[in-house]
Amino acid sequence: MVRALGALVLAACLAAPAEAAPGAVILSTTTSTRDSGLLDVLVPMFERATGHTVKTIAVGTGQALALAARGEADVTLAHAPDVERRYVAEGKLLNRRLVMYNDFVVVGPEADPAKLRGEPSAVAALRRIAAARARFVSRGDKSGTHALEQRLWRLAGVVPAGPWYIESGQGMGATLALADDRRAYTLADRATYLAFGRRVALKVLVEGDRTLLNVYSVLEVDRANGSRVNAAGGRxxxxxxxxxxxxxxxxxxxxxxxxxxxxxxxxxxxxxxxx
Amino acid sequence: MDLLLGGVRQAVALLLAGDGETWAILWLSLVVSGSATLISLAMGIPAGTALALVRFPGRGLVVSAVNAGMGLPPVVVGLLVTLVLWRSGPLGGLELLYTPAAIILAQVVIAAPIVAGMTLAAVQQIPREFRLQLLALGASRVQMVWVVLREARLPMLAAVMAGFGGVISEIGASLMVGGNIKGQTRTLTTAMVLETGKGNFDVAIALSILLLVLVFLVNWALTGIQQRGTGP
Structure with missing residues (x-):
């Protein structure tokens, strides 16, 4: 019995894959970059070019930045400029540099109960949704998308609340599916919307507004954030x-x-x- | 319905095409949850047996804790293991977070109480008189425990199935401590959540089918062992 158990434990230890080499780079980033498939292209390029291994942790932008600020990641790719600037100002993250942008779109049901079609301004569009008390699904998860949505509500001078304002607490894909099911409006990054386009009947109603720009930046983590931070790898x-x-x-x-x-x-x- | 059929077709296609990523995910899930189950057996069977046979002060409290542990929410385990394995945590120096080893560790925390609790129940349902008789017949304590465990093997194999079933289907802990990293820590369940989130429902359904088949095959094999030599 004892020998059998010993063999089991040994087998278990052998079966457990070896842990990653120290010095691996931990990248905390947003679900949208991963879901778009972009990182599946860029990360192997980087690994081939430098010999580093990358551990990509895709979470909401709020969590991605918080992880980096705690020194639990070495570099972060995020899309919440206001939050990023705050971390930089507090000295928790450094060297914020712009990488790329895409854009957000306000999508909604074909019937368009709040009459957004043709509205050029995202802020005006949200004001109209609130006035019509038309259903709106919010991510409600401190993601970059959620941060932008909250900024737009602030600019619109509306505190969204009531039965028409639904918080999904889930990722972009799940939120689009929920909005589609409830025939509601939502704010989506274009990449995820395109990926979901064939699954949902939601239409793009407001696009091209400057406030809907979705800017991604890379921020580095200093060794001051934790003695085990791989600052060189992050850089x-x-x-x-x-x-x-x-x-x-x-x-x-x-x-x-x-x-x-x-x-x-x-x-x-x-x-x-x-x- | 078309999605479901499409998923079945996709599952077959993924496997037949020898899609390296799908096989790797399947293999990782099996290795991680299999290892976690084996380690849980190594810990849970002795612990459960000892708890069943030895009386000591505070035993009731320990038994209650083990029984409560059988219902540990994976997401709580995931959070706690993450905090412990963080670079700033007590075991941060091991650099284990976001590795398969971290998932095994979390799954052991989930499965070990299940195995211990069910072993405890299995051994305790053997009448005390039976044990006393064995000792009276001249069996040593080790021999007595061995015979008792043999008698309890049917419910104990159920413990193995429950432990394995609990961890192979678990998602909260795997996602948190593993990070769902492509090619490194992506398991069947975390891949399923990812593909659903991306709107690739056919792939998600294909992965679900693979998971169900895997769970069935493992339980089939275990049931074969359990039912061997037990006539109706």
Whole structure:
């Protein structure tokens, strides 16, 4: 019996795959970059070029930034400029650099009860949704999308509350499915909307507004955030994202699947261009 | 309905095409949950047996704790193991977070109480007189425990199935401590959540079918062992 158990434990230990080599780079990022498939292209490129291994942890932007600020990640790719700037101002994250952007769209049911079609301003559109008490699904999860949505409500001077305002607490895909089911409006990043396009009957109603720009930045983590932070690895990944060859790959990404690029690379452009 | 049929077709296609990623995910799930179950057996059977046979002060409290542990929510285990394995946590130096080893650790925490609790119940249902008789017939304590465990093997194999079933289907802990990293820590359940989130329902259904088949095959094998030599 004892020998049998010993053999079992031994077998279990052998079967358990070896742990990753120390010095692996932990990248905390948003679900939208992973769900779009972009990281599946960029991460192997980086691993081949540098020999680093990357552990991509895709969570909501709020959590991605919080993990990095605690030193639990080495580099972060996020899309919540206000929150990012706050972390930089507090000295918890450094060297925020713009990588790329795509855009958000306000989508809703074909019937369009709040009459948003043709409305150029996202803020005005949200004000109309609130006035009509038309159903709106919010991510409600501190993601970058949720942060932008809250900013738009603030600009609209509306505190969204009531039975028409639904908080899904889930990712973009699940939120789109919920909005579709409830014939509600929602705010979605274009990449996820395109990926879900064939599944939902929601239509793009408001797009092209400057406030709907979805800007992704890379931020580095300092060793001061934790003694085990792989600052050099994080820096290497940030530099890689901004390298001309990588930016070229970003420019072409998505054409094959959606017939149009999903992201516009903007390395080196000043923050002020996207205010 | 068309999605379901499409999923079945997709599952067959994924496997037949020898899709490397699908096989790797399937293999990782089996290895991780299999290892976790084996380790849980190594810990849970002795613990459960000892709790059933030895009286000591505070035993009631320990038994209650084990029984409560059988219902540990995986997401709570995931959070606690994450905090412990964080770089800033007590075991941060091991660099285990976001590795398969971390998932095994979390799953052991989930499965070990299940195995211990069910072993405890299995051994306790053997009448005390039977044990006393064995000792009276001249069996050593080790021999007595061995015979008792043999007598309890049917419910104990059920414990193995419950433990394995609990961890192979669990998602909260795997997602948190593993990170669902492609090619490293993506298991069947975390891949399913991901594909559902991406709107790839056919792939998600295909993975569900693979998981169900895997669980069935493992339980089939275990049932074969359990029912061997037990006539009606």
């Amino acid at each position: 290497a990944f940030a530099d890689f994202l901004l390298a001309p060859e990588t930016q070229q790959v970003i420019r072409g990404f998505g054409v094959e699947r959606f017939g149009r690029p999903l992201f516009v690379p903007i390395a080196g452009r000043p923050d002020a261009d996207f205010e």
